Amino acid sequence: MIKLINAELKKIFRKKSFLIVTIIFILYCILTNVIYKEMDTLLEMDDLSINELENINNSLNLNDKEDLEEYITNKTDIEISKLKDKYKSMEIIIDKYLYNLIYERNNIKYNTLDEEELNNINNNIDNIMSYIKSNNWQYFTKLEKEEIEEKLKENKDDERLNELLKLKEYRLKNNINYDYNNYLNNAIDTIETDLLEYYNLKNKEVLTKDEEERFTSLKEEMAINNYIIDHKVDANNSNTLRAVLTNFPNEFGLFILIYVVMISGSIVSEEFNKGTIKYLLTKPHKRSTILTAKLLTIIILIPFIIIFMSLIEIIIGSLILGIKSLSVPVLIYESSTGILKSYHVLKYLALLLISTLPEYLILALVCFLLSTITTSTSAAITITFLFYLISNVISNLALLYNIKIFKYFIALHWNFNYLVNKTSNPYNFKPIFSLGIISIYIIIILCISYIYFNKKDVKNI
């Protein structure tokens, strides 16, 4: 049997199509990594928007009331953008303290024209700007801290205020400025923003379904950001190899499918098409042995190809994005218990890939079955792709409509991602039920394949 499998592997690896798909995959892999690296630059369009806003402003009629309002808003946006560009480490401060003042100043300048007010506001702005210019961000933190402490005197047990106070102290102690490029700043900022909504929802007695979902996602977000602060790990950065790897099935799933279909769609039919089946079936082996060798080849190859693809991605990704991010764990929030679990990236990737393996295995078997029945490679590949597309449609339909027959449709069962990501099954199936359905499908597919292959006549050419 090992010799037979060996021969099958040799046939597959020596084919040109295998080499071509691999080369395309490597190129695709390089491009994906480059996109991840440059994602921010691609999304960053501030300069363009400043220009655009200026153009809009030039076209506005300042005598019109609505136009004037828009003009003032745009003007303020432009000024704030320019300030943020200049004082990177103060971005949040500029938003928080200067936006309203600058808007007011523009309003007076172009609308109310009250000189006294304007002076007042200018003084205020200058005062704040002096701290910004000297990069004295601590001033603002201390200011906020004092405010909180003041409030706490009245209400000592306010959980939200206590947490806010801790964040301010953390910021000062760890010297974290207000730069959006600083992941710790972003984490603190996110928690500070979330806290208010979180406690509002927490104190509510009855939550609607939407509110409950929002509450869960807030808890998750806060848990992850607290972990980032506590462990000082840059876990939300999407421009890293770690981010590519955690997205692996989404980014490269199509390529896995292409490999799977390419191999299992041709493994039987090509022998018939090329006539090589005549040699294969006149060897001292039972037909079922020959088919088993082919089947085992596919089952061995799928995990091997997925590992091979992951390795290529890790090599290319580490060259383009660096390997530093691999030390940052993947954080998974288990909503049912509220526990945050951390995994090593590679362990998470392995679990993720194992959880999607049944899907590729079933698709491979479907393609294998079609390849055996039709003895046409193109038919097998095309029909399998159609089956995959229809499966996606039905999976989505099943989310919307509760139709009983869907319960037994394989595509609702073949993905176990939810176990790895600690979310609940979208269709409320138990894993054991899904495994049962998968086994039944596999048995049916194999039975048909074996019966067909054993009975098949090699037609005269």
Next chain:
Amino acid sequence: MNILKVENLSKKFGKKEVLKNVSFEINKGDILAFIGPNGAGKTTTIKCLLGLQKITKGKVTINGYDLKKNFVKAISKVGCLVEAPDVYMYLTGYENLIMQKNYYKNISEEEIMSIIKLVGLENRIYDKVSKYSLGMRERLGIAIALINNPNLLILDEPTNGLDPEGIKDLRELLLKLAKNGVGILISSHNLSELESFCNKVCIISHGEILSVKSIQEIKKIDENKYIIKTDDTTKIKSYLSSSDQIIDNNYFEVIKDEIDIAKFIKKLVLKDINIYEVKKEALSLEEAFINIAGGKKID
């Protein structure tokens, strides 16, 4: 004991019966020429013998093993070349042989090298098969058929694409194998190629075996063709039997044994017909078969 025994082999495709009670056998050292027109069921028979197509009715025994019940044992000493030599074009000739070898137990690479020499492919064996000519692929196909040291060799039109040198080599190779006790079934559309070295002939038409005879039996058929020259062939028309024919104004041919031809000529001379020339021509295998098959023309 015979190597191959085919008993009442029948094959149906749907309702159409393509083989009807086909029976013949091959013994040690036999070279059986399997002859029939296109669509007679030659390749179907061969495919049934090899298990490539399921037998509807009948029994095939190879080396004492029933093909249906004990396929693996029955097929293990069979070498075959069916239709074209379809090998993996993206591999080299050598890789193809190694791949075929791996389906058997205990075949050494030295044995493979000697087979390569035997079929005369040693110079091109490491080239990709896609670069081979048809004749070279045919040689590779024969090499694959020999790889398991078979005692039954089934070759379906193996002379296709071979040059005269190749055909001569194949003939010598097959004679040598037969001498060593290998039973050979060989089908070909070119009957004259087989005539010189087969010892048994089997003719099939419309899925039925018309005749199985040894080559000696055929050669014993004491009939010969005579080409006779006369002054005007229209005059002798009434003396000819159905198997005889007029070639042109001066020549006509008759098929008779030696005693009859003498009587025939005497009769013509007595009837005042001028005979200028009588030439004896041996019957070819094909023509002999036309006679056996009762005048049915084969391709």
